[in-house]
């Protein structure tokens with residue numbers, strides 16, 4: 001599985017309260033609300049940026065905080081196709097797999113800069129930055145998690161395997 | 163040889179397992195609350211499944227209650243209907259309390275249990291020696307249907323807290339200190355186990371603060387080995403036989419020793435629980451003080467606050483908000499006069515709910531406002547406007563700060 005595109009870059013500890021503030025959780029999983037308010041407390045320009053750039057790159061502990069699946073849904077509904085980070089908080093990581101949002105844990109993700117063009121090969125855990133002649137390699141994702149992501153999430157995955 | 167976590171997961175998966183393995187474990191207790199109930203139900207319907215063990219599910223109306231608007235009311239209704247359709251009778255209605263307090267206080271968790279909840283602070287129940295983890299709504303639906311869920315068996319980091327906590331220093335100060343030492347992702351994917359003299363001499367109310375806020379260091383779960391304090395807490399609450407497990411000496415992946423004797427009242431400054439400084443060195447002015455939440459709304463917190471506030475008045479221009487964490491706590495605080503003391507000092511007392519902790523309702527912060535709070539998170543926008551700021555502290559420190567109108571070490575007030 002390969003994801004290509006330009007990057008929006010954030011720092012360490014991007015928490016679920018800034019990905020989607022709790023004040024919007026009362027709307028359940030309403031896609032239009034989640035899309036309208038994703039990342040607004042951290043980056044008011046996110047909605048603009050994500051039109052052109054569909055990959056987020058970040059530092060350590062991306063998605064820390066609450067267990068709200070709306071954090072993953074907010075990114076997905078905004079059009080984010082991949083999150084690359086030095087590390088992920090565990091509940092966010094599981095939620096993303098379960099909802100079919102591709103993630104790549106890459107210890108050297110700090111190399112990636114805002115606006116970089118990226119080619120990410122999820123099966124191998126490799127990220128190419130062709131414009132800068134850089135290639136980065138991480139651990140890749142365990143086979144069964146990739147299967148879930150490719151199926152589009154845990155529910156389609158289970159429905160298919162039944 | 164193994165850790166308590168490995169032993170619990172061995173029992174729950176039916177084979178000997180150790181850290182690093184992927185396993186499937188049988189679930190003993192499921193917790194679902196109002197903000198996630200609808201998502202859980204949607205996922206379950208899409209799967210075409212039903213709840214396998216409705217008698218093991220604890221549903222709690224706590225985040226957006228009493229309903230503050232139509233959307234919140236609809237969410238609560240969805241959870242209510244879901245419980246009726248699936249035959250879930252352990253449904254705690256509006257006002258019963260906050261999920262992590264209810265789970266333990268009402269005797270739903272026993273030592274050795276595997277507990278999953280749609281809330282990140284589910285590890286709170288680990289203070290009773292259970293393996294408790296937070297999960298998302300989709301996983302909850304799958305677990306409810308299958309009765310089982312996959313886990314990666316975590317490594318355990320032992321945190322041994324030696325010595326004893328000084329006067330007016332609490333579990334909250336200790337855990338803030340520990341988070342500042344190991345960092346907000348220092349326990350990511352790991353289990354934390356707390357032991358040592360300082361932990362053994364803590365009452366359950368205090369122990370729950372340690373496991374609750376382990377999540378702020380990224381921990382997957384946290385636990386405290388059951389002892390006589392645990393067993394006397396459980397007496398008369400649980401109807402099942404406890405299955406306590408203990409880590410063998412030398413089985414922990416890492417050990418951190420910490421001496422609590424020189425700790426002092428601390429606060430975590432915005433916007434990170436690891437951004438910790440002594441309360442006496444901060445002095446920033448506040449607009450609001452909040453005593454409540456699953457990590458700051460227990461009886462011991464209200465008692466500590468009353469001790470500081472008795473016979474004194476909250477500073478003019480500061481709002482002090484107190485929310486007992488459950489109906490039981492509310493009633494007890496009413497009977498023993500604590501609520502009267504708090505209200506006389508100028509506090510406004512709200513009904514058991516998460517409310518202000520997550521900026522949902524009751525005491526939402528305006529632009530640029532500053533609050534000091536007994537809750538567990540001070541992320542940007544957590545309690546209201548993105549420019550507002552939250553300081554985390556013990557109930558005594560929050561109470562002292564409410565009196566002075568600025569972040570204050572409680573020892574200054576009670577000196």
Ligand code: SF4
Pocket residue numbers: 225260261262281283455456457515516519520537538
């Ligand atoms: S009190 Fe706060 S931290 Fe605890 S469950 Fe409620 S919202 Fe979450």
